[in-house]
Amino acid sequence: MDTRTGPPRRGRPRRGQEPLSRRRIVDAAMALAEAEGVERLTMRGVAKHLGVDAMSLYNHVASRDALLDAITEAVLAGLRLPAPSGDLEADVRAVAGAFRSAAQQYPRCATLVLTRQLGAPAALGPTEAVLAVLDRAGFPPGRAVHALRTALAFLVGSLMREVSAGPAFSGADVEGAQQREVELRASGLPHVAAAAPDLAVCDHDEEFEFGLAALVAALEAVRG
Amino acid sequence: MDTRTGPPRRGRPRRGQEPLSRRRIVDAAMALAEAEGVERLTMRGVAKHLGVDAMSLYNHVASRDALLDAITEAVLAGLRLPAPSGDLEADVRAVAGAFRSAAQQYPRCATLVLTRQLGAPAALGPTEAVLAVLDRAGFPPGRAVHALRTALAFLVGSLMREVSAGPAFSGADVEGAQQREVELRASGLPHVAAAAPDLAVCDHDEEFEFGLAALVAALEAVRG
DNA sequence: ACCGTAGACCTACGCTGTAGGTTTTGTCCA
């Protein structure tokens, strides 16, 4: 992390040493956010990671908030969205998969993307990709936007669940699941108690697949 | 807000004056969160609103984080979920409507509910209600949980969009819409540009209705 | 009349983001 040595040096960086840059700052911030959680991301923490004074960051980033925006942009820029083939189901699955992969790669940063509604610039790439899919699949323009928003709502909600549940619930955590099942049974709510075994676990792959199939069916039904 | 007068009085409250209580604290916190935004909700701010020292809050609330939990519980407790009738579409609409009403009533607190995954206790009420609906509609238990999660994902995503977009985009803000449309056209992304008029506005009622219809159709198709 | 304690207030600490100022260094032009 800290590549500098010796006592802190004031003034402009010397030619030899790697200068601070927005890119390096955002990378460090993402790493720190993934390691500690976004709410624990502090300017001083990022700076320390880079072996730099906190205030130096402000030469490249307007504010902590702007840094969080930069992180969401970086995550969105990392999406690898395939070109549409014309097969609605395959294309929707591809786009959804790209979102999910990104969310899994940066689970804690992903909450930023899902939470903050990003001012247009960086969010437009994914929008374009989804609209392209819907267009190729034959959606008329107006309906395509509705479909886009419905699909996005599903994706946001699904990924939020997966990302905030963490790797727990996945099936491996058997004792945790049993613990939860007992609690659910004891809740006194009849349907919750009856469904306790199913509620106590959550296989994210399976859940995503189920929802995705429903989404695809709904989109196909509404294609026009 | 502040009902006390005179100089601050130390010690146990006197019989006449309304004592501090968890309930009053949560109410004040919700009001403040709605007025200023959750991230600006501070213990000192809540205390000032109540005419009280910040540290007094800790006699009733374990921490700021616990206060946020209490707010989400209060929002969830405010849901008015109707008993299921057996008509899947009507029941799903009723439940979804209840969620949306609550989100509209406390838009900024609602983001808390959507963001934090609440430890079981308070979230179980809504879960029970949805499971009841699905059970009455004939879903087998396992599928009901999948359907529950899919429906919840859609709801969370939809309400997140509506709540974080604020009252803008609603159609009244004509000049803002025109501004956005121009920007979208200038984005250089062909499908975005083509869909600019539709992307620039977002009628939340219409959007919710569209998605809800798709959700109902998807649930009906999967009922088994 | 006394005392225990609930519930208020106060002090203080280590953080936070960041405004404003200082110093060093590279770059460019005369």
Next chain:
DNA sequence: TGGACAAAACCTACAGCGTAGGTCTACGGT
């Protein structure tokens, strides 16, 4: 070659945050 300028680092300082730990006072029970 030198001197002005700008960039980019560092430093100081401040107001505000959550909250640990301590203090005081009036009520309720004996």
